[in-house]
Amino acid sequence: MRFSTYLLAAGLSATAFAAPVAVDTSYDECEADPVPSSSAVAVSTAAALSTSIVPTTAAAAVATPSASSSAAAVAAPSTSSSAAAAASPSVVSSAAAVASPSTSSSAAVVAVTSSSAAAVATSATSSAAAAATSSSSSSGVTVSGGTNGTMYWLGVSESGAEFGQTVLPGTLGTDYTWPNTTAIQTLIDLGMNVFRIPILMERISPTSITGALDTTYLADLKTVVNYVTAAGSSAVIDMHNYGRYNGVTMSSTSDFQTFWNNVATEFATNDLVIFDCNNEYHDMPTNTIVAELNQACIDGIRAAGATSQYIFVEGTSYTGAWTWTTSGNSEYMGNITDPENKVIYEMHQYLDSDGSGTSGTCVSSTIGAERLAAATTWLRENNKIGVLGEFAGGANTVCETAVTGMLDFVKANSDVWMGALWWAAGPWWGTSYFSSMEPSTGEGFVAYKDILAKYAPTAA
Numbered sequence: 276m277r278f279s280t281y282l283l284a285a286g287l288s289a290t291a292f293a294a295p296v297a298v299d300t301s302y303d304e305c306e307a308d309p310v311p312s313s314s315a316v317a318v319s320t321a322a323a324l325s326t327s328i329v330p331t332t333a334a335a336a337v338a339t340p341s342a343s344s345s346a347a348a349v350a351a352p353s354t355s356s357s358a359a360a361a362a363s364p365s366v367v368s369s370a371a372a373v374a375s376p377s378t379s380s381s382a383a384v385v386a387v388t389s390s391s392a393a394a395v396a397t398s399a400t401s402s403a404a405a406a407a408t409s410s411s412s413s414s415g416v417t418v419s420g421g422t423n424g425t426m427y428w429l430g431v432s433e434s435g436a437e438f439g440q441t442v443l444p445g446t447l448g449t450d451y452t453w454p455n456t457t458a459i460q461t462l463i464d465l466g467m468n469v470f471r472i473p474i475l476m477e478r479i480s481p482t483s484i485t486g487a488l489d490t491t492y493l494a495d496l497k498t499v500v501n502y503v504t505a506a507g508s509s510a511v512i513d514m515h516n517y518g519r520y521n522g523v524t525m526s527s528t529s530d531f532q533t534f535w536n537n538v539a540t541e542f543a544t545n546d547l548v549i550f551d552c553n554n555e556y557h558d559m560p561t562n563t564i565v566a567e568l569n570q571a572c573i574d575g576i577r578a579a580g581a582t583s584q585y586i587f588v589e590g591t592s593y594t595g596a597w598t599w600t601t602s603g604n605s606e607y608m609g610n611i612t613d614p615e616n617k618v619i620y621e622m623h624q625y626l627d628s629d630g631s632g633t634s635g636t637c638v639s640s641t642i643g644a645e646r647l648a649a650a651t652t653w654l655r656e657n658n659k660i661g662v663l664g665e666f667a668g669g670a671n672t673v674c675e676t677a678v679t680g681m682l683d684f685v686k687a688n689s690d691v692w693m694g695a696l697w698w699a700a701g702p703w704w705g706t707s708y709f710s711s712m713e714p715s716t717g718e719g720f721v722a723y724k725d726i727l728a729k730y731a732p733t734a735a
């Protein structure tokens with residue numbers, strides 16, 4: 276998701292608002308995945324409009340910044356979810372975690388095979404299906420998606436802690452916030468079982484990439500992560516950095532490896548954590564560095580003893596599915612290796628004309644499936660597994676049909692697609708941001724909650 280004009284509708288505070296727009300102007304120069312030429316206009320208009328927007332939503336959110344991460348909420352994670360009782364992160368075995376992010380679900384047929392640990396592979400309900408869909412490749416990656424017709428993960432990004440990207444480290448409650456666990460529970464009750472939590476590298480590791488982690492930011496992150504995983508869902512820790520640290524494109528793979536080693540050490544015993552190396556690389560000096568940084572991420576995580584978790588790797592050009600085979604990703608991302616064979620290729624796909632997700636207008640009612648087609652072929656031909664890490668559409672018939680078609684396509688091709696995550700929930704979007712999945716008044720939530728629920732892994 277690119278930051279630009281959509282923020283006008285988001286009702287953000289001035290500081291939170293200014294930051295992503297600044298990011299937009301410096302980051303959005305990608306040729307393969309173009310952004311409309313309106314960035315500069317958006318910036319100037321933004322300044323004018325933000326003042327009138329602030330009082331209505333942002334101020335209220337700022338006034339109660341820590342309500343979303345209260346200890347009380349964590350203490351009672353499963354009050355309204357029967358499935359939740361099943362999982363406590365410290366006691367779930369690898370096999371159980373893999374087989375049942377939602378205990379009673381058809382998603383359990385999804386199998387993961389590993390050359391080094393075949394025992395992990397057996398999903399309880401369908402060894403035949405597992406055998407049919409397991410695969411191996413020349414690069415040694417043998418993760419397999421589900422049998423055709425199953426959705427293993429359905430969820431949403433829980434946005435907030437990455438807000439205010441140019442105000443570093445920024446102030447909690449003013450520049451950024453944490454997801455609301457009560458709202459997360461509402462989405463769990465809807466059938467969602469994966470929550471991606473965007474954070475900033477500069478906040479969790481403020482002194483340098485390789486420095487000590489910030490104890491407060493880390494503790495707040497753990498509050499959200501533990502809430503999600505205690506409920507039996509998966510929590511994706513997403514470094515929402517676009518391949519940059521303090522605005523400079525990362526180039527040291529060893530530093531990045533140390534960074535991820537530090538972070539993964541904190542979550543090594545939680546099998547329902549997923550590590551998302553970096554969000555939406557773009558305009559990097561080379562495409563090889565993107566693959567190399569992802570490899571360093573994997574190596575750092577595994578060296579930390581975090582060996583059971585999935586790792587999401589994203590490509591360049593904002594990791595767009597529609598440009599996967601033309602952006603360089605198909606040439607450079609395929610050789611990534613993981614001793615645990617649990618790498619998932621995270622691609623993003625929006626349905627507006629430039630694929631940026633900044634507009635709630637979709638190109639056509641069939642654009643969703645169309646934009647996934649080439650990447651799906653690449654995944655299958657290369658024995659890779661993907662996840663649709665961001666998608667959205669506006670509250671209109673064309674988009675709703677296109678989103679439905681895209682999710683049908685993901686489900687039908689679940690031998691290579693593990694699932695899909697909407698962008699985005701989070702307490703600071705306000706009600707009028709077209710894709711706000713924040714319960715219960717977000718425009719996206721109102722328009723799409725019933726549509727998405729049909730694709731929940733627990734849905735009949």
Ligand SMILES: *[C@@H]1O[C@H](CO)[C@@H](O)[C@H](O)[C@H]1NC(C)=O
Nearest residue numbers: 407408422423687688689690
């Ligand atoms: C899943 O469906 C796709 C296309 O519909 C097909 O090419 C593929 O072989 C199927 N996979 C399995 C395991 O049946």
Ligand SMILES: *[C@@H]1O[C@H](CO)[C@@H](O)[C@H](O)[C@H]1NC(C)=O
Nearest residue numbers: 339342343455457458702714
């Ligand atoms: C969290 O979500 C709940 C339910 O959706 C809502 O009542 C509450 O006001 C939210 N808290 C904050 C701080 O936004």
Ligand SMILES: *[C@@H]1O[C@H](CO)[C@@H](O)[C@H](O)[C@H]1NC(C)=O
Nearest residue numbers: 605606607608609610611657
């Ligand atoms: C793997 O690397 C080789 C050599 O650099 C390259 O030719 C090939 O295209 C890569 N394969 C994939 C799937 O990325």
